[in-house]
Amino acid sequence: MKHLITAAGLVLATQAVAETPTLTIYTYDSFATEWGPGPQIEAGFEAVCGCDLKFVTAGDGAALLSRLRLEGDRTEADVVLGLDTNLIGAARETGLFAPAQIEADYALPISWSDPDFVPFDWGYFAFIGQRGAAMPASFKELADSDLTVVIQDPRSSTPGLGLLFWVKQAYGDAAADIWSRLSDNIVTVTPGWSEAYGMFTDGEVDLVLSYTTSPAYHIIAEEDDSKVALPFTEGHYLQVEVAGLVAGSSQTDLGRQFLGYLVSDAAQSVIPTTNWMYPAVDPADGLPKGFEDLIQPEKALLLPPEEVDELRPVALEEWRAALSR
Incomplete structure (x- = not known):
């Protein structure tokens, strides 16, 4: 039974x-x-x-x-x-x-x-750095600095793609020149956000492409206010x-x-x-x-979906050409 x-x-x-x-x-x-x-x-x-x-x-x-x-x-x-x-x-x-x-x-x-x-x-895309370190206030100031940066690949990562359109909307036809000037600062391009942010927290680079909200993690979870988002005069791209x-x-x-x-x-x-x-x-x-405690961008940037689809191949080629030199 x-x-x-x-x-x-x-x-x-x-x-x-x-x-x-x-x-x-x-x-x-x-x-x-x-x-x-x-x-x-x-x-x-x-x-x-x-x-x-x-x-x-x-x-x-x-x-x-x-x-x-x-x-x-x-x-x-x-x-x-x-x-x-x-x-x-x-x-x-x-x-x-x-x-x-x-x-x-x-x-x-x-x-x-x-x-x-x-x-x-x-959220808004932003570069994250260390409080008290050099704080460029624009893409041009970043390009003129000796700071090292890690970004994400726009072909596999939404932050990487967001950066592509951030530069494109801020500079239009001059975007290719901005990428050319930034190429010396960019140490590497990672497939996704996690790998890039890990390089930053491990001290391998000065700045990482992330979000204005990223310092909240360090403030709340780690009780560490040493990480800050850099406000850019061009504005910040919305995601x-x-x-x-x-x-x-x-x-x-x-x-x-x-x-x-x-x-x-x-x-x-x-x-x-x-x-x-x-x-x-x-x-x-x-x-x-x-x-x-987070920064609030004074200017929000965002392209409508129809413009995104039209500009993607152009912006991607500008990025690729500059970083392949």
Whole structure:
């Protein structure tokens, strides 16, 4: 009888596992790490969805779109999380995304009405350095200095792509000259953000391309106010990170439920101290202490998606030509 009961229990357990739907989320590496927002968001959503949430990482944000293009209709992704405003146009052109149909009371510095993509955080790109060290206040001053810099590859990284358009919008036809002048300062180009920031914290370079919010991590998590974002007179380029529902997903209802959860207070309150960005929806308890110490750009730069798609090949060639000399 014990054997029969045990066998019946195993059958029931197997059926329960089989009936538990899996939602596969493609995202960038740092989102799903143990110190990123992924684990808390996974636990919170699984508590209400009756599902298994599975993160699959693919390097940095731009690499996500490259992977999705490569896989096409064969992709296992139900949701892609970690694209940004510079990639929305290219992502939409793939035809691989379905309307998200998610509404929220967004607290973004721009109005948001995109039908396909759901914003979950935002920030401004900036160079991060050490307090008390040399503080160039523009790309030109940086180019004229002896400071060493690490940046990310615009072909695989959203910060790298953001820097490309930051320079392009600030300098237009003179962008190629700025890149040529900056080439001596750039020690290396990494595939993604994590590798670059690690070089900076290890003391291998003077400056790293990151976000105005990055010092908040050091202030809050390490009680260290020695890292600062450099305010640039040209202004700072805005990034809004988004998530989208894959059109070919067999879990579209569950995917939309996740996107709705992503902009709920439960998830948005996690973002500031795990992804170290501004949340897309104001948390009920406000921002953590330490965010008030961050610089606020006097001028925000952002190209509309249609201009991004037109300028990308030109800006990429200017960057590539300057750094290959």
